[in-house]
Amino acid sequence: MLATYNDSTIKETRLQNYDATCRLAQEIAENIHERNRQQRTGGNPAKINMTLRASLQKLKQSISQLKEGLLRASSRRIMQSEADRRQNLIDDLLTREKQLNATFKGDITEPEPSRSTLMAGGAGVSGGVVANPWLINESEETRGLTFGEIKQQQQRIIEAQDAGLDALAAVISRQKIMGQEIGNELDEQNEIIDDLAHLVDKTDDRIRNETRRVKLVETKSASCGMLVVIVLLLIAIIVVAVWPV
Numbered sequence: 001m002l003a004t005y006n007d008s009t010i011k012e013t014r015l016q017n018y019d020a021t022c023r024l025a026q027e028i029a030e031n032i033h034e035r036n037r038q039q040r041t042g043g044n045p046a047k048i049n050m051t052l053r054a055s056l057q058k059l060k061q062s063i064s065q066l067k068e069g070l071l072r073a074s075s076r077r078i079m080q081s082e083a084d085r086r087q088n089l090i091d092d093l094l095t096r097e098k099q100l101n102a103t104f105k106g107d108i109t110e111p112e113p114s115r116s117t118l119m120a121g122g123a124g125v126s127g128g129v130v131a132n133p134w135l136i137n138e139s140e141e142t143r144g145l146t147f148g149e150i151k152q153q154q155q156r157i158i159e160a161q162d163a164g165l166d167a168l169a170a171v172i173s174r175q176k177i178m179g180q181e182i183g184n185e186l187d188e189q190n191e192i193i194d195d196l197a198h199l200v201d202k203t204d205d206r207i208r209n210e211t212r213r214v215k216l217v218e219t220k221s222a223s224c225g226m227l228v229v230i231v232l233l234l235i236a237i238i239v240v241a242v243w244p245v
Contacts, residue, residue, distance in 0.1 A: 014069055015151055021062040021093060028055045028100050052104055059100070063093050079161060 031052050035045040070086050 014066075015154060017062065017066060017069070018089065021059065021066060021103050024055060024062060025093065025096050025100065028052060028059060029106075031055065032100065032103050056097075056101060056104060059097055063090065064197060066090050066093070082157065082161065085157075109168060156197075 031048055033198055035048045035052065037043075038045045038048065070083065070090060073086070074083050
């Protein structure tokens with residue numbers, strides 16, 4: 001039960017870290033847009049540039065932590081499809097980080113917002129969930145989903161994996177119980193066999209003893225018969241000797 005609690009805590013922490021990294025990337029993009037606006041209007045972007053440098057460094061560290069978390073999760077033998085999916089998300093964040101760094105340095109120009117982004121920005125936050133504009137070339141499964149929807153999708157996948165692991169654990173537990181029962185049955189059968197072997201040995205010893213007694217009786221009977229014959233012969237000789245002719 002403690003292991004299940006720890007796994008749930010780790011999953012929740014991982015999702016929170018991923019959401020925080022995505023929000024940080026969004027914040028950096030908004031700050032770059034604001035800095036560029038200040039530059040166009042003749043403002044002083046020095047303060048926002050300092051904030052952006054610190055935020056970009058923090059973004060890099062957050063992505064590194066996500067990569068380390070994926071390595072630790074892979075060492076616990078998560079499903080390959082899940083590991084690939086998480087790696088794709090981290091790769092998307094790395095691509096976005098490079099784009100943000102390049103935009104901050106002025107190597108590339110800030111892209112014009114798309115119609116869907118403008119509509120989302122004009123509408124603000126819908127239902128308290130911010131749209132996810134950062135995943136470039138994302139998969140069909142997550143394309144168009146918000147951070148909250150991606151989180152829910154990840155949670156469903158994790159729950160499905162947990163259910164599969166629970167079912168596997170139940171099967172292994174049943175197999176273990178069956179193995180123990182078979183082992184107990186074999187122990188009982190071995191005890192019965194040992195008792196039968198002991199009984200056979202005792203019976204064999206008794207048969208041998210009785211056989212020796214029978215042979216002894218036969219030997220004594222033969223000796224007695226010879227003595228009777230000898231006595232009879234002696235009597236006959238004496239009678240013939242003393243009988244008057």
